[in-house]
Amino acid sequence: MAIMILPPDVVGKIAAGEVVERPASTAKELIENSLDAGATDIRVEIREGGRRLLRVIDNGCGIPHAEVELAVARHATSKLRTADDLQHITTLGFRGEALNSIAAVSQMTILTRSASEETGAQVRLEGGQIVARESHGAPPGTIITVENLFFNMPARLAFLRQPQTEGGHIAEMIARYAQAFPERRFSLLADGRLVFQSTGSGALTDVLVKVHGLDVAREMIPVGVFGENRPPVGVFGENRPPASLTPTVWGYIGLPSQHRANRNHITFFLNRRWIQDRTLTYAVLEAYHTFLPVGRYPLATLLIELEPSLVDVNVHPTKAEVRFRDPRAVYRAVQKAVHQALIEQAPLPSVTLPAPTPGWGQPDGWEERRQALLNAGQAPQQPELGLPRSALAPAPLPTPDEQGVAPWPAEPPTASDxxxxxxxxxxxxxxxxxxxxxxxxxxxxxxxxxxxxxxxxxxxxxxxxxxxxxxxxxxxxxxxxxxxxxxxxxxxxxxxxxxxxxxxxxxxxxxxxxxxxxxxxxxxxxxxxxxxxxxxxxxxxxxxxxxxxxxxxxxxxxxxxxxxxxxxxxxxxxxxxxxxxxxxxxxxxxxxxxxxxxxxxxxxxxxx
Structure with missing residues (x-):
């Protein structure tokens, strides 16, 4: 087969496959653009789990009328100018691929107005091609509507899960951003029903109540301090602590009693960006060493502040993976902050020894009576035990079905087993x-x-x-x-x-x-x-x-x-x-x- 240059529409779909995996990743890219635009109120509306419709409404700076069409072009961005800027990324987005990739696999409508202009602009795209453009009245900010996601990629569409599952992924993603930006207000409406809404008060504790519930949030303790004259943990906005050359770790962790069955409840944010890092997860687990039962994991929301030049976020298209220039320093900072919070604030566990239960020893003649009952074809009655009787209730052998076939062999195992x-x-x-x-x-x-x-x-x-x-x-x-x-x-x-x-x-x-x-x-x-x-x-x-x-x-x-x-x-x-x-x-x-x-x-x- 001869070598050839791929057509633009094929290139666009390939690029979209790296950035847009499911409706939740589409919402992620649009929300990051809203946050970078300075929006303080972000509203997300979905239908059928985001497959039929996904709309993100913000009150950010908007897009100037003359730049709307340019905004959906590939590698078009206002966040970078030179390659050197990659060493000092302070925004969530920077690749200039999100809008172009989403437009390539959906029917997209952009309605936006810059605060400095009297009228806005509306652009409609289908499969990445602009099909309509007009001036339109609109409030300052941007409204992006994505309809029929993957309508031109049936293979990708077939791999999407049920609407409830896809909608749940969107809700989980919005909850993460609400924790990273508690001073911004996030709302999620699914099929016309309000599913999630943060207060936008700037207090991380308010968001934790919305995400985990009041009972769990009460059992979480603060991690990290900013110094003598810094605001308390959980305060953002103008008082947000500046990034430093040494990692600063703060947030909230659950008491050892709030353990979970897996690591999914350990959440990290680096300079407000949600990241996944196994090394940092291990640092948290090490800090909880001896505090948790075997096979159980803690609950944690940790925010790490670090000078952008000391981390590379240009590692993966989803921007969820990063590389630290000094990973050991970040590891130590996380482990120390969490362990110190546990030592200083976690209450000592109380141990209550159970009183001896009558009948815990072997009764006189029990074995002889048991053998006699077994020989007579009866099951011996157990005395009252410390465990519930059902916990060790014998498992009955299955009965054959109508064809006389048992679900599994009813014969007891042989001595060789x-x-x-x-x-x-x-x-x-x-x-x-x-x-x-x-x-x-x-x-x-x-x-x-x-x-x-x-x-x-x-x-x-x-x-x-x-x-x-x-x-x-x-x-x-x-x-x-x-x-x-x-x-x-x-x-x-x-x-x-x-x-x-x-x-x-x-x-x-x-x-x-x-x-x-x-x-x-x-x-x-x-x-x-x-x-x-x-x-x-x-x-x-x-x-x-x-x-x-x-x-x-x-x-x-x-x-x-x-x-x-x-x-x-x-x-x-x-x-x-x-x-x-x-x-x-x-x-x-x-x-x-x-x-x-x-x-x-x-x-x-x-x-x-």
């Missing part, structure tokens, strides 16, 4: 010590219980009989960000798994029931963690998502490490693990046990 074990005790309130015919076994009680619950719930799903536990009083649950779209999209799947949720106006739901195995968990936190698990792997097909949901639920409901068990509870746990199909790993693939053979023990003690 897992030998019969005799419980000896517990180590570190986490590992069960058991003896087998060939040596010693250490069983991770959390991983083992996860496997038991997973196989039990999988069998119940195949029979379409997952039990749910009704709440005494329904609770209200409002998902944040694109979790709202996930909840609407997978409401039926969640219902099959025992979560009974009803719409309660807007994005709010009433949680009436939770899966029976989670009846002791906090319903609000349990629902939030399930949605966070879904969001981590959005590209999974429905069957894979159902399996992941089951794993998330079982992980949440399983016995935790550090939980003391009685001898009877440990025996029951081992008995149920022996009945599992895959007893040697948890649903996530971690081993449930390790074995030390008699030969290994003899070698350790030099007996052979």
């Amino acid at each position: 897992l030998p019969m074990l005799r419980v000896i005790g517990q180590a570190g309130a986490t590992y069960i010590i058991a003896e087998g015919p060939d040596g010693l076994y250490l069983i991770d009680q959390h991983a083992a219980h996860e496997r038991i619950l997973y196989e039990k719930m999988t069998a119940e799903m195949q029979r379409h009989a997952v039990p749910s536990q009704a709440l005494l009083e329904p609770i209200t649950f409002t998902p944040l960000g694109h979790h709202a779209g996930l909840l609407a999209e997978y409401a039926a799947v969640l219902n099959d798994l025992g979560f009974i949720l009803e719409p309660f106006g807007g994005h709010t739901y009433l949680v009436r029931s939770v899966p029976a195995i989670m009846h002791r968990a906090d319903p609000h936190q349990a629902t939030q963690e399930v949605l966070e698990g879904l969001a981590q792997e959005e590209d999974l097909v429905n069957d894979a998502r159902e399996a992941r949901l089951v794993r998330i639920i079982c992980k949440r409901a399983a016995i935790k490490g550090g939980q003391t068990l009685s001898l009877i509870e440990m025996r029951e746990l081992i008995r149920q693990l022996e009945a599992c199909q895959s007893p040697r790993t948890c649903p996530h693939g971690r081993p449930t046990m390790i074995a030390l053979s008699a030969v290994q023990l003899e070698k350790f003690f030099a007996r052979r």
